[in-house]
Structure formats: structure tokens, C-alpha cells
Amino acid sequence: MLHGKKGFERIVWAFKNVLNQSLTWLFCDLGPASQDDESRPIKGLHPQLLESAPAQAKLKGVLTPPLQELVSSQMPEAEMQERCGAMAEWIAMVQLGSPRISTGDSVDSYLSRYSVPDFDKNDTVDLVSLKWRGFISSAWTMQLFLTLM
Incomplete structure (x- = not known):
């Protein structure tokens, strides 16, 4: 993308007007359960882990x-x-x-x-x-x- 192009201006607008506050995201870690929790990529973002039950x-x-x-x-x-x-x-x-x-x-x-x-x-x-x-x-x-x- 180049500065001044329509797509670039849309991204700039989104960052200024929409993505200017903290958002909550929902992720599902599909990695194997045996993997060390500290080595998972999402661990660095300090996620809040919730168990889902019906x-x-x-x-x-x-x-x-x-x-x-x-x-x-x-x-x-x-x-x-x-x-x-x-x-x-x-x-x-x-x-x-x-x-x-x-x-x-x-x-x-x-x-x-x-x-x-x-x-x-x-x-x-x-x-x-x-x-x-x-x-x-x-x-x-x-x-x-x-x-x-």
C-alpha cells in the first residue's frame, strides 16, 4: 500500500476513528494441550482464560x-x-x-x-x-x- 492511495487512507481512518480503544477478542488455541503454556504465542498478550460450558x-x-x-x-x-x-x-x-x-x-x-x-x-x-x-x-x-x- 502506498501513502495517498484509497486503501491506505481507509486504514488510517480506521486507526484514528475505530481502533483507538482497547477491544476484547475471542481466540481459540488449537495447539496441542501438552505444549508448555509459557511457550504459546498468545501468552505474551496476557489473555484471560475462560472455560465455556452450556x-x-x-x-x-x-x-x-x-x-x-x-x-x-x-x-x-x-x-x-x-x-x-x-x-x-x-x-x-x-x-x-x-x-x-x-x-x-x-x-x-x-x-x-x-x-x-x-x-x-x-x-x-x-x-x-x-x-x-x-x-x-x-x-x-x-x-x-x-x-x-
């Missing part, structure tokens, strides 16, 4: 729309988009732990218009919602895979 929420008696026939190749595109949107909304309600998705919900329709999408039939199941902040470790992912198998 936050679990157990949900009992959740109305679940069927996932097997959510979409099909014979379905019109408009209906397919509507079903996928309804499923995304249901997933958001599960993530929030909303009582609108439980079997015993009897809220007045004037207070909440939401209802679980009823494509063909709904099942009642118990769910576990996992929320994560940071990187998910490969060991945890492998354990989940083996558990599901």
Missing part, C-alpha cells in the same frame, strides 16, 4: 410440530416459506422458554395470538435447551455425537 434449561410438556414432513419437493414455494418461518418462530419460543408452547397453556387469545404450528399433528415431548457463550469444544461435540448415536 447453560441448560429443561422444558417439560412442550408441544412440538412434526419435523419429518416440514417441507417436501412437491410443496409450493410460498407454503414452504410459511412453514419454515413458523418453525423458526417455534424454535425462538423454545429458546425463550415461553409458556405459549406448553401443553397446559390457556392464555386468552386477546393477550397472545401465538399458537404452535399444527402442520398435521403435534406431539408432546420434554426438551432440553442449551445456550452457549464462546467456542464449543470439540470434545463436547464428539461426546454429544456419540450420545446421539
Whole structure:
């Protein structure tokens, strides 16, 4: 890059206006665990090491729309988009732990218009919602895979 060129001026602007304060960065060290901690390159920057663990929420008696026939190749595109949107909304309600998705919900329709999408039939199941902040470790992912198998 040369002084006076457009790209150089953008970098100068970024350093003056954006990168003028301390920022927090998220790194994942993929080096072998047996390596000495003092010899790692990031150690010189005095990182704050945090362990990442999931936050679990157990949900009992959740109305679940069927996932097997959510979409099909014979379905019109408009209906397919509507079903996928309804499923995304249901997933958001599960993530929030909303009582609108439980079997015993009897809220007045004037207070909440939401209802679980009823494509063909709904099942009642118990769910576990996992929320994560940071990187998910490969060991945890492998354990989940083996558990599901």
C-alpha cells in the first residue's frame, strides 16, 4: 500500500476513528494441550482464560410440530416459506422458554395470538435447551455425537 492511495487512507481512518480503544477478542488455541503454556504465542498478550460450558434449561410438556414432513419437493414455494418461518418462530419460543408452547397453556387469545404450528399433528415431548457463550469444544461435540448415536 502506498501513502495517498484509497486503501491506505481507509486504514488510517480506521486507526484514528475505530481502533483507538482497547477491544476484547475471542481466540481459540488449537495447539496441542501438552505444549508448555509459557511457550504459546498468545501468552505474551496476557489473555484471560475462560472455560465455556452450556447453560441448560429443561422444558417439560412442550408441544412440538412434526419435523419429518416440514417441507417436501412437491410443496409450493410460498407454503414452504410459511412453514419454515413458523418453525423458526417455534424454535425462538423454545429458546425463550415461553409458556405459549406448553401443553397446559390457556392464555386468552386477546393477550397472545401465538399458537404452535399444527402442520398435521403435534406431539408432546420434554426438551432440553442449551445456550452457549464462546467456542464449543470439540470434545463436547464428539461426546454429544456419540450420545446421539
